[in-house]
Amino acid sequence: DGGITQSPKYLFRKEGQNVTLSCEQNLNHDAMYWYRQDPGQGLRLIYYSQIVNDFQKGDIAEGYSVSREKKESFPLTVTSAQKNPTAFYLCASSIRGVLGTYGYTFGSGTRLTVV
């Protein structure tokens, strides 16, 4: 079955460490996205990519980095520059068909906690 796989489900980071969150899709979707979810804040866009080897900053990109070397993969690195990384991270993908966009397919998320 096609879908998006995020791993790990839970991740613990020590102060000053970089950590990478994995996101893989087998839907043949062109576009992929990373969102951060905090209580009462909704979902805020970190980075997005519409095509391989290209990506754009979202609203809260500081302290994060991404790569898009393959269509299927869009990993997110949370760097030590991100001062408050504890949050729930969601990866999503989308495709625009002849009838327009159908919205996102989401992964199951990664809960990142700083210890």
Add this chain to the structure above:
Amino acid sequence: AQTVTQSQPEMSVQEAETVTLSCTYDTSESDYYLFWYKQPPSRQMILVIRQEAYKQQNATENRFSVNFQKAAKSFSLKISDSQLGDAAMYFCAYTGQGGSEKLVFGKGMKLTVNP
């Protein structure tokens, strides 16, 4: 920039009753898409319903329907015959017709269903 507002952070409904979740948005575009997503306690984001702005007919999906008022920039979700499984966070989202398909989300609303 486009914004999406969900003014009610929490609501409750009795099982089998009907509840309406409100959402307003701000945009200067004439063509766009609107979505409602559900996030149950599992935190998996699930697409509930999609509305294309150029269609005057309100979208429906089984017990879920929308009241789309383009001039008022309002997009409310009506849940009929509420079930215990409807208890979740609900997010309203917007994306424009052109360019990227990135979604702008509201802050969400927590729906409780009482037996």
